[in-house]
Amino acid sequence: MKLNKHFTFDEFSEKLWSLFHGQALITTFNSPLNEACFSFQYLERNNVDFYLFESPEPLSLFSFHLPQSLKPKTLLLLDVNNKGLRFNGILCEEHQFALISEKSQHPFCLQIPVNCPILVCDINTNNKQFQELCNSLVPVNIDIKYAQELKTVVRHASKMLPNKDSNVGAILLMRIVEILSLHPTPMRPQSLTGRSRLPRRSFIPKCVDYMMEMSSTDAIKQLAKEKNISEKTIRNAFKETVGFTPKEFEQISKLFAFRRALKQPEIVTVFEAAIASDVYRWSRYASRYSKIFKELPIKTL
Template sequence: MAVTNSKQILTFEQLSNEITAIANCKVLFDFPNEPNHVTERQYGFLQIDRPTVRYTAFTTPHALTLYSALFKPECALQTRLHSPEITLMITTMESQSVCFNGSWINTDQVAIVSSRSEVPFALFIPQNTTVILSEIAEPSRKLKSFSDSLVPVAVSKRNLDKFKAVGKFVFEQPTEKQGHGGTKAVLDLITVLLDELPPLRPQSLHGPSRRPRKHLMTKIVKMMEQKTTRAMSLKQIANELDISTKSINLFFKEYLFIAPKRFYLLVNLFKFRNILIQGKCSSVLEATVLSGVDGWSRYSERYQKLFGEKPYDTFMKSK
């Protein structure tokens, strides 16, 4: 999708592709409680490219979960920003908040992830939230250290409020002239925000439980994604990692707001849908084999409940 100063309305698949390219992550949502399914959802999206920063804002009408084994953006992005190293700064507009690696971002905090660190992260976004993603070509040891801590970073609330106000202006009135001027202000504020980062205390990187939990979450997710030929056993994963099933449940509740068994189900349903959308299979049955779907009749019902259409309907759209 070409970068533009105009606000766009995207489908879920389009939004998912954009976010995946930015954050090298996977995007999930749970079963909807309202009648509007993913095929009927609309997502506001604005993206503006500048020499050293790409500024993205998007709004989701329902809760989203983003999870990444590591932050390492696509090479095309690094070339576009003329830097082999990218720092992703995450915040929201107004007083909205998101949960970054199990910690809710306060009104005076931002989340920072650096491609130099290649660290895993998880982001839970509540419904009706506008998220701001600022990709910064800034090879900084300081930013890498904050990224390693994997916790929200406190900055000046006054400057952060200004940043959100300008972002809201650009997002809601994205004409060419206003968008350009607003973006300049955003870029100036990004520089201010990064310059005012406080000294990082060594103990903030090595808490008694934070770093082990984050690495365990990554291992658990990878093990779930690799189990494509048989049903997942939470007890087996716990035994292999020498932890309890209770700990796994607590990790998922804290980081992803999804129970581990439900997360495993969603991963398989989204994997199944992606295979159908790509149109590389000759039948729905072949797609079930490629995605490792077990218990076809049960998955078909859940698929329709989640996506608002039958698997065969998705398959025919790809033809």
């Protein structure tokens, strides 16, 4: 990996935003926000860009879709130390990957435990079968031999700058892509045990959309009526997939959007930041903001 870099939360959050187009959400900070204790590393190889990041705090990341770029992103995510990465609410086992494609433009959620190194491989491939597999939005199995081999490469690379002429990691990744392209599209675990498959791909982001315009309570009522499913079903599925209840997600996502707005150079007042992040009655949010970030909005500005 390129020089081991450590960043403050705001710097780290911006890097995750550029990679996933999603906001990192943390409910409690145990370390000072200005302390560079978040790790993010980057390495280029033929056909593959590697990213390795780690947070000293448990975090959730929700994204409506990957950012569009000149070179379409196809991301393969691996929990290097098997600490409990959840992809759309489903635990990634030791021999499983999470796959996300920019072409699918589907929303996704990552729940990442504390001190859990996550390897992200941005793979340049036109393999159509592999792209279809990325649309499943559930963890995908791979031969445990290849999973362990990739983890070994990552652990070595994270400790020292690898030989610039070495391309073993990229070669291994392209072999894994070939193998994965032969997999049938997986289903959610509930589907395999007989439960009806909930349309989470559509109703979870729809619920988030509604929360941008109304309260989480009203959003759930509206969605339950539209989809003809119970409010309890929506709440339970939302909590499982995102890691927060709809009410919790509504509050914390607005607080982090508020902080991101405060950090923008064109923003000169707290009121402007509140408007930019759709935070109305921002004085009510100020106490919640200081509780999480240990500072008042005016200090962040």
